[in-house]
Amino acid sequence: MTLNAWADIAIGAPLAVFFAMLLGMRAWPRAVVGLSLLSALAVALATWMMALNLPEGGFTSSVPWAVTDDFSVSFGYRLTGLSTAMACVVGTIHLLVQVYSVGYMADDPHKARFFGTLSLFATAMLGIVLSADLAQTFIAWELVGLASYLLIGFWNAKPAAAQAAKKAFIMTRFGDLGLFAGLALMVSRLGDLKIDTVLLAVEANTWEPGFVTAIGLCLLCGIAGKSAQFPLHTWLPDAMEGPTPVSSLLHSATMVAAGVYLFALLQPLFLASEFTATFALGLAVFTALLAATVACVETDMKRVLAWSSISQLSFMLMGLAAGSQVAGFFHLVTHAGFKCLLFLSAGLFIHAAHTGDLLAIGRKVGRSAPVAALGLVVGCVALSGFPGFAGFMSKELVLHAVHEQGMVFYSGALLTSALTAYYAFRLVFLALFDPERESVEAHPSAALKWQQGVVVILAVLTLGIGWTGGDLARHLGASADEAHIHWMSSGVAFAMVALVLGAGLAFVDFGRGGERAGSFAKFPAMHRFFASGWGVDAFWRTFSDVGIAGLTRLALLIDRGAIDRTVDGTGAATKVLGGVAARMQNGRVQLYLSIALGLLATGLLALGAM
Amino acid sequence: MADDLNTYLIISCALFAIGLFGVLLRRNLVAMLIGVELMLNAVIINLVAFAKFSAPEPVTGQVFALFVIGIAAAEAAVGLSIVLAVHKSRGSISVDDLQELAG
Amino acid sequence: MSGLIDSVQGVLGGWLTELVIGFVLLAVLITLNAMFMVWFERKVAGWVQGRHGPLHHGPFGLAQTALDVVKLLGKEFIIPSKVDRPVFLLAPIIAFLPALAILSLIPYSADMTLTDAQSGLLIVFAFGGLSLGGIFMGGWSSNNKYALLGAIRAVSQNIAYELPLLLSAMAIVLMSGTLNLTEIVDAQAGYRWNVFFQPLAMLIFLISAAAETNRAPFDIPEAESELVAGFHTEYPAMGFAVFFLAEYTYMFAVCAIGAVLFLGGAAGPLLPGPVWLLLKVYFLLFLMVMARWTYPRLRFDQLMNLAWKYLIPLALGNLMLTAFVLKLVQT
Amino acid sequence: MLDLALGILIVLTFAGATMAVVLKKVFHNLLGFGLSLVGLAGISLVLGSEFVALMQLLIFLGGITVAMVFAVMMSTPREQSEEPRTADRVAPALLVGAGFPAVMIALLLGGSFPTSPVTEELFGVREIGLALLTTFELPFEAISLLLLAAIIGAVAVARRTRERPDG
Amino acid sequence: MAWLDAHILTIILMCPVVGLGIVMLIHNGKDLLIKQVAAVSSGLSLVLSLRVWALFDASTAELQMVERVAWLPSAGINYIVGVDGLSLAMVLLTGIVFFTGVLTMWELTNRVKEYFAFTMALVAGVFGVFISQDLFFFFLFYELAVLPMYLLIAIWGSTRREFAAMKLTLFLLAGSALLFPALIGLAHYSGLNTFDMTLLAEADTDWGGMGLILFGFIYVGFGVLAGIFPFHTWSPIGHVAAPTAVSMLHAGVLMKLGAYGVLRIGMIILPEAMGSWAPVIAVLALCNILYGAFVALGQTDLKYMIGYSSVSHMGVVMLGLATMTHAGISGAIFQMFAHGIMTALFFSCVGHIYDRTHTREISRLGGLFHTMPRASTLFIIAGMAGIGVPCLASFWAEFLVFVAAVKTWPIIGILAICGLVASALFVLRVIQKTFFGPPLEAWKDLPDISNGMLPARLILAGTLLVFGIIPGLMLTNLDESVRALVAVLAG
Incomplete structure (x- = not known):
């Protein structure tokens, strides 16, 4: 079979x-699930092929x-090292998430809709x-945006979910404006x-620098929206209202990765303008820091992971903006693995x-769920950048x-x-080492087997x-050296110091029991600031309440009052x-x-005069 | 004089003027109707005169004059029936008493 | 006499002279006719009613009417105080003149016509309509409610019967293809009188003619028992005489037209044309007089019903049938 | 000769027309109108349109005027008070009545109409009849429809009030 | 078949006319029969418009399927019908909206006969406008299309229907008052004394300043119907008052008449004037887009919201025309088509919801997704089309227009793109508040769209999808005609 056919x-x-679901297969949810799994398998196979x-x-x-x-x-496929590698990540993660979902959504009456939309998500992502x-x-x-909207708002009877879905769509759309422009x-x-x-046009360097910069900034706006960079990141934590497999897919391989992928794809364009590149780098660093601090004080498990995603996405962009495609993309790949694992x-x-x-999780579940605990530990270790684990390898390249x-x-x-190390281990300690643990009865269910299986597979992969x-690196067309870690360099040493400091502080704060509030709580003002996400959310709310609503009121006023x-x-x-x-x-x-x-006389006179 | 088109046109105009004057002056419905009929007759004179002096086919003018006569008859029939109806309903046929549509 | 004519001719020119002489002759004819008719009516009435009628003055009482005229001429002409004077005075003349005009159009023989107009028949009807003017002027100006009612009756009756009159005549026009009275007579040459082909038209014509001339049984405008004397209630002496004259003239004219249209006009064997015409006219007049003394007067609504519900549809049907048959014959 | 005849007719016409408009009693107006119609028919005759002239007599005089007389008799009591003829009523009527035709006459004299050689031939009833049934068949039919409608309308209008005796 | 093909446009025009005639003959009480006649007539016109679509030769800009009958040659008025790429899509649009509109009103019980009679008169007018190639007939049909609106809204409408109907009628008549002299002016000042649009377009008349004035008249006159800012206020209020299918026809087809008129008469006959007016048109179009979206955001009534969204979307059409580029004009026409289908779907869903809940207040609705999944899904599809989600027809339209706009007027273009967010805001807001959230007790047992009423909506949604996935279907047919137009515009 040709590459074209595989892509098809x-x-x-x-x-x-998706269409089968839309056109009425909803009536047979099991068939949809089966079909969906089959297609996911086909997709994974195709991407690898x-x-x-x-x-x-x-x-x-x-x-x-x-x-x-x-x-x-035109409609077409451009298969390069980058795109096929990305496709493999998407295909694989998609397959795993689908399998996981079989168990997760087993009892949901609307699972046909879920699997259909999930498939649309994959299509859209692979389309990119x-x-x-x-x-x-x-x-x-845009389709990714639509699919994420439908998935985040899947439990739309929950007002929070509907709200989050809308927020995700609107905020990414804000970014898309830039992309479109x-x-x-x-x-x-x-x-x-x-x-x-x-x-080719970028390479030929025929455009004036200002124009390139303008394009770069516009595109960057779109990337910031999709990949949840400051200031368009606030939708991502809220997007946790969706079902967990969705979060997992969203955060690891699709949606947020799309921005990073686009950056990687058009890296020459961004690098062609020094301002754009520096701006992107600065933005990434700032976002990374912001997100990491918020993750340190967040108490909801999925939201911690979400903030961590934002931070990690910034790392990817840092690598790309710094000029290293391999570093940034490698981090995307590793992050896809461990973040998926963490979410699942x-x-x-x-x-x-x-x-x-x-x-509550620490108190109620803790270590009594061994597979989950295994996943959490492996994922967090990878996330924190423990040498030898996935996160460390790619992050080291980025830092370099x-x-x-x-x-x-x-x-x-x-x-x-x-900070990453701090919140990663905080997560582990809080979830697994709670001294006041209650006894729990296990909920053994057949459905759980699917999920546990996937977690195990992912842990191994990670x-x-x-x-x-x-x-x-070779697949991307670079030399393998670019992915080589110089173990004996000062960079590794600094990274180790950071890890030890972060992990150590986490152990001091949470590893030994106690009040479990953490060091940040000792500075209430800062804690509040971090917990509020640096006030960005509030800013957007004000923007929406004052800016948009004001414009709306103004328009209404003009419409009713003036016109x-x-x-x-x-x-x-x-x-x-x-x-x-009258x-x-x-x-x-x-x-x-x-x-x-x-x-009549006047008219006649006029005619006579003529 | 008798073979000059303008003579007849002026006759027609003058007759029209008299008819118009009548319509404008009088308040009696029948009298107004008479004015209108005079104006119509002025038109007939016009048509017949043009038929003689300038139409390529004289018969056309006469035919149109006949049409005008026919229409005048219709108009008179309806007009007079209205006069009678008005008289029956208000006992007067002066237009001064018929101003309910005034705004 | 001929000298006088020539001298007049010298002054006025040929056709005008002819006209003047013609009208003078007509005036004589009219006067004689009126006088004769009054006598004739009274005689026929007497005959119908089994009595004698005028007897004492002249042979068969023929001078009776002449004496009546003298009496009328000698009477005082009283004008009521509240009448509309000009109109009141003009009315009898207006009533009389059109009848005279009609008489001028009748072809008295093949070559004896005062005016041989191309649309003679139309002119006849046009003037026929005019005679009504005298009646309503008289009725309206009299300032008398009987007179006004009589005038109103006359007007509505005339409007109604004008239609069948015209329509029945139109059937003849269709058959002869002309409006010229002489040509209509010519078309009936060889005793192909229209009465044989159009009996219905003639019947309608006669009935309508009686109504048009306000003759009994259609004499409701002057119904003595209801309206005193109708529109001429207020007219004394000569005024009354002229109205009387006008009525008999009009009767004569209508019958003359009837003779022209249906009875072959002046055509007839042996005798000269005018004599034949007079014979036919007086035959028709006799019919009308007979009708007067035979039938009771109609009520107003019966009168209207007769015209609108019977005569007009019949005349229309007759006209259409004629047209249809003519088309059939032609092709 | 023709000029003389025309002159007499014009005098007749305008005398009648003036009576028709100026006199205060409607009945007199009607008589004036009738007089004017006779003059008008004469003018038509002078213009060679015999048939039109006859129709003017037959329809205007024999039909319309008589109908008007009828209406007057039915509706106007003789002693009805006459409308006041004040200056504020006469003046505007005079102004418009004179102004508009003045404009027309001015325009008329200012320009000239194209004239073709005068046809002396009299166009008789036959030609008019043919024209009515060939070239002008449609308007002819339309006129007959119009008349029908007018008759029905007149009857309907006159009758409706009869059903409302107290109206 | 050959005869049919030769006269197909006239036959399409005759479909509603004959339907109207038959409906008039049917006894008042036989509602079902009347509806069947209407359905057959509309279905036939849809089938025939598809046939036109199939017969259309995309490789030429010439008028096709032309029929020419001399009518008043002395006045330069002839009955000329024909389609080119510009009108082809409109004919199909009318066919689809007409058919689905009739099906949507299947449950009507109030004065059925009159309703369908007026609808068919309206549609006959619309078809006539889209196929007429003679200014006189164009105007005639235009008026025919506009006038039944008054009765349709005033009799079968709801909220403040008399007021809305009157306002709408006055607005449109004011537009006509501008149009009529303009059309006469076109025939007169061209010096050709003809109303034949093709001849007028081909003549190289030097219009000069008169062209600018005439174009202004035409633009404003038609623009009123297209809802250009600031002459748009009649449109939302009319939508709100109108019954469902009338809203569908109104927003789906009637508003297109305006834009089509500007395109067909203004741009083709007066290209130079278009060049001078283009900046004004573009700025007003931008106002439409942004302003319409923001006003829509502030609405509390579903139909008002959609009404203002139409204002916003018509702005996209006008912006596309104002770019005077191949992409822009193609996009504008595509948008006319897509928006027509989309709003029809919108209104047919809202109509269903209104018929069941008897309210259109957004704040009183909620959680309908669970009681009416079909209606909600269709509404969401329409909404997604409205905000330019790919794979739905309007995406391509907006994409083409905006890209062309950025090329011609970068600032206006980029500002216009911002309108996309605003429209996303109000559509999503309405979806969230109306369909999402916990199902409300009051609406719990309301029936969803029944199987019988579904096909109409499916046709609309399907059309959106098909043209969204295969934009070439539309663009190929537009290609040559638009190219010719752009060439004319470029001088």
Whole structure:
């Protein structure tokens, strides 16, 4: 089978599931689930086949989709090392999440809708990844937004879920405006948006620097929206209202990864403008720090993970913005693995505890769920950057790249690593080592087997994935050296120090029992500040309440006060004029006749004069 | 004089003027109707005159004059029936008493 | 006499002279006719009612009417105080003149016509309508409610019967293809009188004619028992005489037209044309007089019903049938 | 000769028309109107339109005027008080009545109409009849429909009030 | 079949006319029969418009399926019908909305005969406008389409229906008052003394300043119907008052008449004037987009919200036309089509909800997703189309328009793109408040869209999807015609 066919399968199979669901297969949920699993399997297979059979120099194919004289949009696949690697991540994670969901959603009456939409999610994400045309990317990008909207709001009877879904959609849409504007700006210089065309144009360096910067910033806006960077990140923690498998998929391989992937894809464009690159780097460092501090004080398990995702996404962007595609992308891959693991484990915990509150989980479940605990430990160790584990390997590369960009960024990144270690171990300690643990009865269920199986598989994967850096770099077309860790460098040493400091503080705060409030609580003002997410959420709420609502009120005021009043005023004026005319309509035929003849005479005179 | 078109047109205009004057002056419905009929007759003179002097086919003007006569008859029929109806309902046929539509 | 004519001719020109002479002759004819008719009516009435009628003055009482005229001429012409004077005075003349005009159009023989108008028949009807003017002027100006009621009756009756009159005549126009009275007579040459082809039309014509001339049984405008004397209640002496004259003239004219239309006009064997015409006219007049003394007067609503519900539809049907048959014959 | 005839007719017409408008009693107006119609028919005759002239007599005089007389007799008591003829009523009527035709006459004299050679030939009833049934068949039919409608309408209008005796 | 193909446009026009005639002959009480006649007539016109679509030759910009009958040659008025790429989509749109509109009103019980008679008169007018190639007939049909609106709203409407109907009628008549002199002016000042639009377009008349004035008249006159800012207020109020299918026709088809008129008469006949007016049009279109979206955001009534969203979307159409580029104009026409289908779907869902709950207040609704999954899903599809979600037809339209706008007027274009967020805001807000959340007790047992009433909505949703996934269906047909137009506009 050709690469094109595999790509067709990767995109088409899940889409078919979605349409089947939409067009009435909802009535047979089990069939949908089966079909969905089958398609996920096909997708995973296809992505791996593409990656393994990728010819030297990549593969491109496209057919015209929407053609106009000014520009055209094509539908096609552009398979490169980057895209196939990403596709593998998406395909694999998607498969695992689907399998996990079989157990997780076993009792939900709407599971057909769930699996259908999940498939749409995969289609959309793969659409982004495999796309040969930025317009197609944009379309898929929007579809990802739609699918995430539907999934986050899956339990839409819950007002919080509906609200979160709306928030996610609107905030990412804010970013998409930038993306759209950037694309539109590009189209004003190019005939089409094929990625090759764009990259060639960037390479040719024919655009004036200001224009490149403008495009870069616009695109960055879109990336910030999708990948939850400051200031468009607040939707992500709220998105935890969705079912856990969704969170897992959303955070690891799809949606948020899309932004990072786009950055990686168009890296030359961003790097072409020094300002854009530096700005992106600065933004990433700032976001990473912000998110990490919030994660340190957050008490809901999934929200901790969400903030951690934001922070880790910033790390990826740091790597990319610093110029290292391998570093940034490798971190994406490893993060996909361990974050997925963490979420799925969290899902098990929450399933058992019926709550997401960390302290409650520690008290109610703790170590009595061994598989979940295993997942949590492996995931957190990887997250914290423990040497030899996945997180460490990729993060080290990122730090290395950032180091070259200046000490300010590097120190910020380093501080973030320390905080990462702190909140990762805080999570472990709070969840597993609660001295006041209650006794719990286990809930053995057949459905749980699916989930536990997936967690175990992922844990194994996470353990191994850190060592694939060299292969990945080669697959991306770089030398394996780029993924090589210089164990004996000062960078590793600094990282180790950060890890030890962070983990140590976590152990001091939470490892030994006690009040379990943490060091941050000792500075209440700072704690409050962090807990409120640095006030960004409040800012957006104010923006929405004052800015948008104000504009709305203004528009309404104009509409009702000015325009409608003018219009109705015209009506009233007509009425008055009508009253005047009615006076003339006094029932005297003679008057009418005189008027008519007067007009006629005037007309005749005018005609005579002509 | 008798073979000059303008003579007849002026006759017609003058007759029209008298009719118009009548319509405007009088308040009696029948008298107003008479004025209207005079105006119609002015038109007939016009048509017949043009038929003689300038129409390519004289018969056309005459035919139109006949149509005008026919319409005048119809108008008179309806007008007079209205006069009778008005008289029956208000006992007067002066337009001064018929101003309910005045605004 | 001929000298006088020539001298007049010298002054006025040929056709005008002819006209003047013609009208003078007509005036004579009219006067004689009226006088004769009054006598004739009284005689027929007497005959119908089994009595004698006028007897004492002249042979068969023929001078009776002449004496009546003298009496009328000698009477005082009283004008009531509240009448509309000009109209009151004008009314009898207006009533009389159109009848005279009609008589001028009758072809008295093949070549004896005062005016041989192309649309003679139309002119006849146009003037026929005019004679009504005298009646309503008289009725309205008299300032008398009987007179006004009589005028109103006359007007509505005339409007109603004008239609069947015209329609029945139109059937003849269709058959002869002309409006010229002489040509209509010519079309009946060889005793192909229209009465044989159009008996219904003639019947309608006669009935309508009686109504138009306010003759009994259609004499409700002057119904003595209801309206005293109708529209001429207030007229004394000569005024009354002229109205009387007008009525008999009009009767004569209508019958003359009837003779022209249905009875072949002046055509007839042996005798000269005018004689034949007079014979036919007086035959028709005899019919009308007979009708007067035979039938009771109609009520107003019966009168209207007769016109609108019977005569007009019948006349229309007759007209359409005629047109249809003519088309059939032509093709 | 023709000029003389025309002159007499014009005098007749305008005398009648003036009576028709100025006299205060409607009945007199009608008589004036009748007089004017006779003059008008004569003018038509002078213009060679015999048939039109006859129709003017037959329909206007024999039909419309008589109908009007009928209406007057039915509706106007003789002693009905006459409308006041004050200056504020006469002046505007005079103004418009004179002004509009003045404009027309001014325009008329200002320009000239294209004239074709005068046809002396009299167009008789036959030609008019043919024209009515060929070229002008549609308007002819329309007129007949109009008349029908007018008759029905007149009857309906006159009758409706009869059903409302107290109206 | 050949005869049919040769006269297909006239036959399409005749479908509603004949339907109207038959309906008028049916006895008043036989509602079902009347509805069946209406359905057959509308179905036939839909089938025929599909046939037109199939017959259409996309490789030429010429008018196709032309029929020409001399009517008043002396006045330059002829009955000319024909379609090119610009009107093709509109004909299909009318067919679809007409058919689905009739099906949507299947449950009508109040004065059925009159309702369908007026609807068919309206649709006949709409078809006429879209296929007329003669200014006189164009105007005639335009008026025919506009006037039944008054009765349809005033008789079968709801909230403040008389007021709304009157306001709407006055607005549209005011527009017509501008149009009529403009159309006469076109025929007169062209010096050709013809109303034939093709001839007028081909003549190289030098319009000069008169062209600017005429274009202004045409733009405002038609623009009133297209709901251009600030002449839009009649539109939402009319939507609110109108019964369901009338709203569908109103927003789906009637408002398109306005934009189509500007395109067909203004731009094609007066290209130079269009060039001068374009900036004004673009700025007003931007006002429409942003302003409409913000006002929509402030609405509490479902139909008002959709009404203002239409204002916003019509802004996209006008913006596309104002770019005067191939992509922009194609996008504008695509948007006319897509928006027509989309609002029809919107209103048919809202109509269903209103019929069941008897309220359209957003604050009184909630959790309908669980009681009416079908209606909700369809509404959400329409909503997603409204905010330009890909794979639904309007995405392509907006994409093309905005990209072209950024190219022609970068600032206006980028500001217009911001409108997308605003529209996303109000659509999502309404979905969240109306359909999501816990199901309310009051609406718990309300029936969903029945199987019988579903097909109409499915046709609409399906059309959105098909054209969203295969935009080429639309763009290929537009290609040549728009190219010719752009060439004219470029001088």
